[in-house]
Amino acid sequence: MSSAVVLGLDVGGSSVKYRLASAAPSERIPEALAQGTVSTPKKDPVAGLAAIARDVTGSHRLTAVVVGIPGLVDEASGTVLRSANLPALDGLALGPALTAELEAPVAVINDGRAAAVAEARWGAGAGERDVFTLALGTGIAGSHIVDGRVVDGAHGIAGELGHVVVDPSGAVCACGQRGCLETVIGAPALRRAWNQAGGDGSPKDLLAAYEAGDVRAVRVVDRGAGALADAILTLLALVDPGVIVIGGGLASAPHRIVVRARALVDERATFHRVPPIVPATLGKWAGAVGAVAEARELAARVPVGISLN
Amino acid sequence: MSSAVVLGLDVGGSSVKYRLASAAPSERIPEALAQGTVSTPKKDPVAGLAAIARDVTGSHRLTAVVVGIPGLVDEASGTVLRSANLPALDGLALGPALTAELEAPVAVINDGRAAAVAEARWGAGAGERDVFTLALGTGIAGSHIVDGRVVDGAHGIAGELGHVVVDPSGAVCACGQRGCLETVIGAPALRRAWNQAGGDGSPKDLLAAYEAGDVRAVRVVDRGAGALADAILTLLALVDPGVIVIGGGLASAPHRIVVRARALVDERATFHRVPPIVPATLGKWAGAVGAVAEARELAARVPVGISLN
Numbered sequence: 001m002s003s004a005v006v007l008g009l010d011v012g013g014s015s016v017k018y019r020l021a022s023a024a025p026s027e028r029i030p031e032a033l034a035q036g037t038v039s040t041p042k043k044d045p046v047a048g049l050a051a052i053a054r055d056v057t058g059s060h061r062l063t064a065v066v067v068g069i070p071g072l073v074d075e076a077s078g079t080v081l082r083s084a085n086l087p088a089l090d091g092l093a094l095g096p097a098l099t100a101e102l103e104a105p106v107a108v109i110n111d112g113r114a115a116a117v118a119e120a121r122w123g124a125g126a127g128e129r130d131v132f133t134l135a136l137g138t139g140i141a142g143s144h145i146v147d148g149r150v151v152d153g154a155h156g157i158a159g160e161l162g163h164v165v166v167d168p169s170g171a172v173c174a175c176g177q178r179g180c181l182e183t184v185i186g187a188p189a190l191r192r193a194w195n196q197a198g199g200d201g202s203p204k205d206l207l208a209a210y211e212a213g214d215v216r217a218v219r220v221v222d223r224g225a226g227a228l229a230d231a232i233l234t235l236l237a238l239v240d241p242g243v244i245v246i247g248g249g250l251a252s253a254p255h256r257i258v259v260r261a262r263a264l265v266d267e268r269a270t271f272h273r274v275p276p277i278v279p280a281t282l283g284k285w286a287g288a289v290g291a292v293a294e295a296r297e298l299a300a301r302v303p304v305g306i307s308l309n
Numbered sequence: 310m311s312s313a314v315v316l317g318l319d320v321g322g323s324s325v326k327y328r329l330a331s332a333a334p335s336e337r338i339p340e341a342l343a344q345g346t347v348s349t350p351k352k353d354p355v356a357g358l359a360a361i362a363r364d365v366t367g368s369h370r371l372t373a374v375v376v377g378i379p380g381l382v383d384e385a386s387g388t389v390l391r392s393a394n395l396p397a398l399d400g401l402a403l404g405p406a407l408t409a410e411l412e413a414p415v416a417v418i419n420d421g422r423a424a425a426v427a428e429a430r431w432g433a434g435a436g437e438r439d440v441f442t443l444a445l446g447t448g449i450a451g452s453h454i455v456d457g458r459v460v461d462g463a464h465g466i467a468g469e470l471g472h473v474v475v476d477p478s479g480a481v482c483a484c485g486q487r488g489c490l491e492t493v494i495g496a497p498a499l500r501r502a503w504n505q506a507g508g509d510g511s512p513k514d515l516l517a518a519y520e521a522g523d524v525r526a527v528r529v530v531d532r533g534a535g536a537l538a539d540a541i542l543t544l545l546a547l548v549d550p551g552v553i554v555i556g557g558g559l560a561s562a563p564h565r566i567v568v569r570a571r572a573l574v575d576e577r578a579t580f581h582r583v584p585p586i587v588p589a590t591l592g593k594w595a596g597a598v599g600a601v602a603e604a605r606e607l608a609a610r611v612p613v614g615i616s617l618n
Contacts, residue, residue, distance in 0.1 A: 130463040142547075151460075153549025154439040155582035160546040163580065165539065168476070176579035177542075230474065233486075237469040238451075238547050240462025270485030271472060273464035 005033060005060040006299050007053055008291025010068045010111055013085030016040050016049070018056050019288035023063045023299045029122040030292040033060070035285070045088050050101035062104045064299035066291040067094065068111035078108045105302045107294065113150055114290030115247070115282070116143035121293065123282040124245040132241035133280070134161060135248035136228075136257070138187045144239055162186070164234050166227040184227035185257070187249065193220045203249075210256055225257050229264035236265075236272040247280025314342060314369040315608050316362055317600025319377045319420055322394035325349050325358070327365050328597040332372045332608045338431040339601040342369070344594070354397050359410035371413045373608035375600040376403065377420035387417045414611045416603065422459055423599030424556070424591070425452035430602065432591040433554040441550035442589070443470060444557035445566070447496045453548055471495070473543055475536040493536035494566070496558065502529045512558075519565055534566050538573035545574075545581040556589025 004023040008030075009016055015037045021030035034056055041048020053065055071083030078095015080086075098106040116133040125131035125145065135141040140162030144151045152158050162182040163175050170179025171189070183189050187203050194206040197216040209217035232244065246258045262277045282289060313332040317339075318325055324346045330339035343365055350357020362374055380392030387404015389395075407415035425442040434440035434454065444450040449471030453460045461467050471491040472484050479488025480498070492498050496512050503515040506525040518526035541553065555567050571586045591598060 128463070154437070154551030154584060155549055157545075157580070157582060158547060158549035160580070163546045164543050166477075168539070173579075177577070230477070234473050234543060235547060236466075237472045238467060238544060240464055240467035242463030268486070270482075271466070271469070273466060275463060 002059050002061045004063045004299070005057060006030075006063055006292060006295035007056060007065045008068070008114070008288045008293075008295055009049065009052070009065065010114065010285075010287035010291055011040060011049070011086065012070060012111075014040055016052060017285065017288045018052060019285065019292050020056050020060070021292045021296070023296060025296055025300060029118075029289060030296065035288070040086070042086075042088060045086070045092070046094065046097045046101060049094075050098055053098070053102055062102060064104055064295040064302065065098065065102060065106040066114070066295040066298060067098070067106065067108050068114040068287045068291045069094070069108055070111045073108050073110050075107065075109055078106065080108060105298055107298050109291070109294060111287045112141040113143055114288075114294065115286035116141075116145060116290070117148065117150060117293060118286045118290035119245050119247065119280050119282055120145035121148050122289065123286060124278045124280050125243050128242040130240075130242040131245060132159070132161075132235060132239060132243070133245045133247065135280075136185065136187075136246060137248040140182050140186060141248075142235075144241065161231050161235060164231045166230045181227055181231045185224040190220065190224055193223070207256055221257055221260060225260035226264055228257065228261040229268060232261065232265050232277070233268060233272060236269070236274065240273065241275055243275050244277045245280050246277065247282075247286070311368050311370045313372045313608070314366060315339075315372055315601060315604035316365060316374045317377070317423075317597045317602075317604055318358065318361070318374065319423065319594075319596035319600055320349060320358070320395065321379060321420075323349055325361060326594065326597045327361060328594065328601050329365050329369070330601045330605070332605060334605055334609060338427075338598060339605065344597070349395070351397060354395070354401070355403065355406045355410060358403075359407060362407070362411055371411060373413055373604040373611065374407065374411060374415040375423070375604040375607060376407070376415065376417050377423040377596045377600045378403070378417055379420045382417050382419050384416065384418055387415065389417060414607055416607050418600070418603060420596045421450040422452055423597075423603065424595035425450075425454060425599070426457065426459060426602060427595045427599035428554050428556065428589050428591055429454035430457050431598065432595060433587045433589050434552050437551040439549075439551040440554060441468070441470075441544060441548060441552070442554045442556065444589075445494065445496075445555060446557040449491050449495060450557075451544075453550065470540050470544060473540045475539045490536055490540045494533040499529065499533055502532070516565055530566055530569060534569035535573055537566065537570040538577060541570065541574050541586070542577060542581060545578070545583065549582065550584055552584050553586045554589050555586065556591075556595070 006023045008019045017037050019032050020034040072081040079093045080089040083089045095106050095108045119133050120131040131145045133143045142159035142161035144159050163180045165179045166181050167179035171183040173180035173183045190203040210221045315332045317328045328341050329343040381390040388402045389398040392398045404415050404417045428442050429440040440454045442452045451468035451470035453468050472489045474488045475490050476488035480492040482489035482492045499512040519530045
């Protein structure tokens with residue numbers, strides 16, 4: 001008899017990461033029966049993702065699939081509300097469509113949330129019951145995870161550290177507020193600040209120049225790290241997590257902004273209890289791992305033999 | 310046979326509020342078998358509070374007591390760590406001492422937390438599973454309550470909205486940070502701002518002058534309400550509660566600051582989901598009601614006939 005498996009798909013703008021694992025629940029990180037990367041199907045995403053799922057599953061028996069999407073998702077209905085990088089998915093009831101194609105339950109979640117759950121359970125947050133994860137990139141995504149579950153508030157939007165105001169007289173944010181953390185330390189904001197200071201290139205070039213001791217780069221990075229530190233102090237006052245895990249493009253490699261921010265948090269904290277502030281450890285597979293973990297829970301919730309049509 | 314009862318004591322600087330109720334668990338607000346106010350015993354607080362408990366209990370069988378204290382409490386050991394208004398309690402292992410006196414389990418909690426739980430369950434937060442309560446007074450106390458329980462973070466200090474920075478270049482706070490919400494809208498800060506603007510008297514006089522249309526008072530109240538609105542927007546971004554309940558001395562009576570802050574939150578919100586922002590409804594008995602509710606849970610946890618010595 002073929003073995004029961006679950007599939008996690010982490011759908012990006014250019015590629016899809018997949019991870020196949022046994023459907024059996026486990027406290028440990030779901031071991032990969034298969035893992036890899038394929039091109040994102042752009043034209044007919046439902047047929048394309050279903051074909052990927054069939055290829056990866058092979059002769060195993062697929063009991064649940066979870067698809068991580070970079071964008072706004074209505075988890076209850078499995079609908080992609082808005083995805084900046086994958087306009088073909090906008091408004092699509094992807095969960096029900098794939099469920100019909102694959103004859104297995106398919107749920108859709110936000111990719112950042114999937115990665116956050118994985119980091120909290122098996123990455124840098126492992127062993128701590130109250131974890132806050134932060135992904136620094138173009139935007140800034142935050143997730144509060146307690147006992148392995150996302151605490152997302154009454155309307156599902158808790159954790160938006162990127163839209164905590166750190167500079168009331170600062171730049172106008174895409175969200176409409178003035179001086180959100182994203183307006184200082186989002187990748188486009190860092191690029192702008194770096195270029196205005198006379199530096200060439202992207203935030204990665206900024207960080208390289210910072211490493212080399214370029215005084216303009218030090219000034220830009222320090223301002224960004226200071227803003228991040230202030231937002232983290234607000235987080236400590238309101239949420240008081242047991243560990244803060246920072247990942248995303250800007251945190252990786254020399255992650256100097258994080259190191260500097262951590263020093264500034266220590267320096268500025270008063271009544272706060274400063275928890276460990278650590279880099280994410282699962283890297284680029286975090287989203288697929290989180291999707292697999294959610295797929296195992298989905299498989300456990302759907303009774304054997306239920307009709308999905 | 311005498312009936313099993315629980316007692317809640319809400320200990321203030323000058324008086325103790327008590328509420329006696331049946332020990333039987335209930336979803337509804339614990340009905341008072343007896344309720345009242347007596348003077349706070351200053352000299353020998355353990356003997357004094359034990360005498361109050363015995364007087365109030367009469368011929369009933371006391372199965373648990375919870376004492377709400379205005380100050381910092383270590384709930385696990387029942388110790389009062391610091392109480393500004395009741396220095397006789399500082400460092401006292403009040404829970405164990407009263408347990409020995411009364412031969413019933415006695416727990417000690419922060420009074421604001423007791424009131425917050427009661428407001429969330431039976432006051433203005435009733436019916437909403439995700440509640441944030443705020444008490445405006447000399448200090449500003451916040452509590453996040455989900456499913457009737459305080460979510461207090463990894464180190465027990467979550468919910469400190471009073472120490473969210475709203476004005477990075479503002480006044481130095483007692484906590485050591487600059488520009489905390491308390492430095493703008495705590496009662497001493499409001500009094501100072503009012504007096505500096507040429508107004509006479511206390512924050513109550515300020516609010517009366519505001520009602521009368523005094524332009525100086527309007528300016529001071531507007532600044533306070535604006536700071537409160539900014540802190541609430543940060544709360545919505547990070548915690549996303551389903552309702553915000555505001556109580557405390559400054560919120561009662563004409564509660565103009567709250568009304569004005571609510572309007573400013575609506576005006577300034579962008580991506581946020583603004584929940585109802587409503588005044589607390591249980592009034593001065595909230596602390597005693599919350600203590601009774603906690604005492605019922607304590608009674609249910611301690612097996613009948615266990616030795617407490």
